Amino acid sequence: MNDDPTDNVEALSVAERLEAEALIVDVDGFEGPLDLLLTLSRTQKVDLRKVSVLQLARQYLSFVDKAKELRIELAADYLVMAAWLAFLKSRLLLPPDPEEEGPSGEEMAAHLAFQLERLQAMREMAARLMGRDRLGRDIFARGIPERVEHVKRVSYSATLLDLMQAYARIRTRDEFRPFVMDRDKVWTMEQALDRMRGMIGFAGTWTDIASYLPDGWSDDPQMRRSATAATFAASLELVKEGRVHIRQEDTFMPIEIRRAENTR
Amino acid sequence: MSADQGDPGEAPQEPLFDAPILAEQERMVEAILFASSEPVTVRELNARMPHGCDAAEALALLRKRYEGRGVNIVRVGDSWAIRTAADLGFLMQKETVEARKLSRAAIETLAIIAYHQPVTRAEVEEIRGVSVSRGTVDQLLEMEWIRFGRRRMTPGRPVTFVVTETFLDHFGLESARDLPGLKELRAAGLLESRPPPGGAPTSGEGDVDAEEAPDAGQSELFED
Amino acid sequence: MSADQGDPGEAPQEPLFDAPILAEQERMVEAILFASSEPVTVRELNARMPHGCDAAEALALLRKRYEGRGVNIVRVGDSWAIRTAADLGFLMQKETVEARKLSRAAIETLAIIAYHQPVTRAEVEEIRGVSVSRGTVDQLLEMEWIRFGRRRMTPGRPVTFVVTETFLDHFGLESARDLPGLKELRAAGLLESRPPPGGAPTSGEGDVDAEEAPDAGQSELFED
Numbered sequence: 232m233n234d235d236p237t238d239n240v241e242a243l244s245v246a247e248r249l250e251a252e253a254l255i256v257d258v259d260g261f262e263g264p265l266d267l268l269l270t271l272s273r274t275q276k277v278d279l280r281k282v283s284v285l286q287l288a289r290q291y292l293s294f295v296d297k298a299k300e301l302r303i304e305l306a307a308d309y310l311v312m313a314a315w316l317a318f319l320k321s322r323l324l325l326p327p328d329p330e331e332e333g334p335s336g337e338e339m340a341a342h343l344a345f346q347l348e349r350l351q352a353m354r355e356m357a358a359r360l361m362g363r364d365r366l367g368r369d370i371f372a373r374g375i376p377e378r379v380e381h382v383k384r385v386s387y388s389a390t391l392l393d394l395m396q397a398y399a400r401i402r403t404r405d406e407f408r409p410f411v412m413d414r415d416k417v418w419t420m421e422q423a424l425d426r427m428r429g430m431i432g433f434a435g436t437w438t439d440i441a442s443y444l445p446d447g448w449s450d451d452p453q454m455r456r457s458a459t460a461a462t463f464a465a466s467l468e469l470v471k472e473g474r475v476h477i478r479q480e481d482t483f484m485p486i487e488i489r490r491a492e493n494t495r
Numbered sequence: 496m497s498a499d500q501g502d503p504g505e506a507p508q509e510p511l512f513d514a515p516i517l518a519e520q521e522r523m524v525e526a527i528l529f530a531s532s533e534p535v536t537v538r539e540l541n542a543r544m545p546h547g548c549d550a551a552e553a554l555a556l557l558r559k560r561y562e563g564r565g566v567n568i569v570r571v572g573d574s575w576a577i578r579t580a581a582d583l584g585f586l587m588q589k590e591t592v593e594a595r596k597l598s599r600a601a602i603e604t605l606a607i608i609a610y611h612q613p614v615t616r617a618e619v620e621e622i623r624g625v626s627v628s629r630g631t632v633d634q635l636l637e638m639e640w641i642r643f644g645r646r647r648m649t650p651g652r653p654v655t656f657v658v659t660e661t662f663l664d665h666f667g668l669e670s671a672r673d674l675p676g677l678k679e680l681r682a683a684g685l686l687e688s689r690p691p692p693g694g695a696p697t698s699g700e701g702d703v704d705a706e707e708a709p710d711a712g713q714s715e716l717f718e719d
Numbered sequence: 720m721s722a723d724q725g726d727p728g729e730a731p732q733e734p735l736f737d738a739p740i741l742a743e744q745e746r747m748v749e750a751i752l753f754a755s756s757e758p759v760t761v762r763e764l765n766a767r768m769p770h771g772c773d774a775a776e777a778l779a780l781l782r783k784r785y786e787g788r789g790v791n792i793v794r795v796g797d798s799w800a801i802r803t804a805a806d807l808g809f810l811m812q813k814e815t816v817e818a819r820k821l822s823r824a825a826i827e828t829l830a831i832i833a834y835h836q837p838v839t840r841a842e843v844e845e846i847r848g849v850s851v852s853r854g855t856v857d858q859l860l861e862m863e864w865i866r867f868g869r870r871r872m873t874p875g876r877p878v879t880f881v882v883t884e885t886f887l888d889h890f891g892l893e894s895a896r897d898l899p900g901l902k903e904l905r906a907a908g909l910l911e912s913r914p915p916p917g918g919a920p921t922s923g924e925g926d927v928d929a930e931e932a933p934d935a936g937q938s939e940l941f942e943d
Binding site for chain 1: 526529530531532533576577578579587588589590591592593594595596597599601602603605606607609610622623624634638665666667668674675680
Binding site: 262263264265266268308333334338339342345346348349350352353354355356357359360361363364365366367368369370371372373376377379 | 754755756800811824829834890913915
C-alpha cells in the first residue's frame with residue numbers, strides 16, 4: 232500500500248525514507264504543506280528553479296505515508312496537498328491524454344515551482360527586512376521629544392441674518408406683550424375667591440353677589456362680565472366648601488349668598 | 496552606514512590614541528544627546544563613547560556648532576541636553592481653530608446692543624426679558640464686537656455698550672445705522688411669526704423670564 | 720521673538736512676502752523636527768511655521784546641513800524625521816527592548832504585505848500556503864506596521880493590507896519602493912500573482928476567496 236507496485240521507478244530510497252521520518256518528528260515545526268515542500272526541495276541540493284517536482288511529489292507522499300504509519304494525525308491541508316501531488320504525479324508520468332481537459336502536468340508542476348520560489352523569496356526578504364538597521368535598536372528617535380501644545384482657539388461666528396433674526400425674535404416677543412396685558416380686564420375665579428373669602432364672614436344676611444364685584448369693575452362692560460362670571464363661579468366654589476348658602480328667587484332675579492351658620 | 500573617518504586633516508595631533516578623531520567624537524555626542532531620554536553628564540558621555548574620547552572637548556565643539564541654530568545645546572545642572580531655541584518656542588504650539596456658532600444669548604445681546612447702542616446692561620436685560628450673564632458680555636468684549644461706550648449720566652452712572660469697527664467689518668456694515676429697521680425686518684419676513692391670538696409668547700422655550708419682561712419702552716431706545 | 724530680517728544679501732528675491740528669510744525658516748524646521756519623535760509632514764511644517772514659509776525648501780537645506788552628522792534628516796513616506804546615524808547605534812542604550820518577539824508567521828506575513836501591497840488576506844495565505852491566524856494580523860495592526868488599504872473591487876470586496884509609515888520609519892525606508900530586493904523580485908516575476916492552473920491546492924482551509932484573487936497585485940503599489 233505504501234509502495235506503488237506498478238511504479239518501480241519511484242521506489243523510495245532508504246535515504247528518502249529516513250528523511251521522511253526525520254521530518255515527521257518535526258511536523259509541528261512546519262508552517263503548512265508549502266513550507267514542508269520547500270524544506271524537502273532543499274534536500275535535492277539544486278537551485279529551486281531546477282528542482283524536480285516529480286521527485287518532490289514523491290518525497291512528500293512518502294512523508295505522508297510515513298505519518299500514517301506512525302499514526303500521526305496530519306492537518307487537513309497536508310492531506311489535500313498529498314492528494315493533489317498524487318494527481319500531479321500521475322499527470323507527469325502518464326502520457327498526456329488529448330481528450331482530457333485542464334492543465335497539463337507540466338503546467339501544474341511549473342506553478343508549484345513558482346509557489347515554492349515565491350515563498351522562498353518572501354522568506355529571504357523577511358530576513359533582509361529584519362536585518363536592517365531598525366528604529367529603537369540601531370537608529371534612534373529623539374529621546375526627549377518636546378510636547379507640542381495644542382492651543383485650541385474657538386472662533387465664533389454669526390451672520391447678519393442671525394443677528395436680525397435674533398432681534399426680530401426679541402421684538403416680536405415685545406409685540407405679544409399687550410396680549411398678556413389684556414389679562415388686566417379679566418377677573419379670575421381665584422381673585423374673586425380671595426376677595427370673597429375676606430368678606431364672607433360679614434354676610435349674615437342674604438346679599439346680592441353683585442355687591443362682591445371689585446371696585447371699579449362695574450362700569451366697563453367687558454370687565455363687569457368677567458368679574459360677574461368669576462364672582463359667580465367663586466360663590467359656587469364657596470357653596471361646595473359649605474361656607475355659604477346660595478339662592479335665586481326666580482329667573483333673572485339677583486343671586487344671593489349668605490354665610491352658612493354652622494361653620495366656624 | 497560605515498562610520499566614515501571624515502577629514503584626516505582635522506585632528507592630526509592625536510595619532511597616539513586609537514580614539515576616533517574629534518569630528519567623529521562630536522557626532523557621537525550629538526547622537527547621544529539627541530537620543531537620550533534625559534540630560535546627559537560629561538561623565539556619562541565619556542563612559543558611553545569609545546575609550547580615549549574627550550567628551551568635554553567634543554561637546555564644546557558641538558555646542559558652538561549649534562549656536563544660533565533652531566535647537567541649542569544647553570546645560571541642565573551638571574548635564575547637557577538639546578533644546579529648542581528660546582525664540583522658536585512659539586512653533587511648539589499647534590493652534591487649532593474651532594469654528595462655533597455664537598450662542599443664542601450672545602447673539603441676542605449683540606443684536607440689542609447693535610440696535611440700541613449706546614445701551615446699558617440693565618437696558619439689555621429689560622429688552623431681552625432675562626438677565627444677561629457676565630460671560631456673554633465678556634465673550635462679546637473679547638471678540639471685540641462690542642466695547643464700552645460713555646457712561647450714562649443717570650444715577651449709578653452705568654456704563655454703556657456700543658458695537659465696534661470689528662463688528663461692522665464682520666457683518667459687512669458701514670455703520671450701525673445700516674442695520675435694517677423693524678419695518679424692513681417685517682418686510683423681509685423676519686417678523687412674521689405672530690402668535691396665535693391669546694396664546695403664549697412663541698419665543699424662546701428657555702426664556703422663563705420672558706413674561707416678566709416689562710412693557711418698558713424699547714420705543715424710547717429706538718429713537719436714538 | 721520677531722523673525723529678524725537678518726542678512727539682506729541672503730534672500731533678496733523675496734521681499735514681497737513678510738515671511739522670514741530662508742535661513743530662519745531652516746531654523747524653524749530644525750526646531751520642529753528636533754522636537755518630535757514622530758515623523759512630521761511638510762504640510763504640518765508649513766501649518767506650524769509663519770505664513771508664507773516654504774518648509775520644503777528649508778527642509779532641503781537642512782537635510783544637506785546634517786549630512787554625515789551624528790543625526791540625520793530622513794524621509795519617511797511623506798514625512799520627515801531626525802534620526803541618529805545608523806553607524807552610531809552602538810553608542811545607544813538599548814532602552815527599547817522589542818516589546819514582543821515577532822513570530823515567524825508574523826514576520827513572513829509582514830514581508831508579504833510589504834512586497835505585495837495592497838494585498839488581501841487570501842493572497843497572503845496563498846503565498847504562505849497556510850491560513851493566517853487572526854492574531855498575527857492583529858499583532859501587526861496593533862504595532863501599526865500594517866493598516867487596511869482600499870477594498871478590492873472583486874466579489875466579496877475583500878479588504879487589503881498595506882504597510883504604514885511607522886513600518887517605513889522602523890525599518891529606515893523612505894518609501895515602500897525602497898524595500899530591499901524589490902526590483903530583483905519584480906524582474907524574476909515573483910511579485911506577479913499567477914492564478915494556479917486548474918485546481919492546484921491553494922492555501923489554508925478557509926480560503927474560499929483565494930481563487931478569486933484578482934490579477935491586481937503589487938503593480939498597484941506603484942500606482943499610488
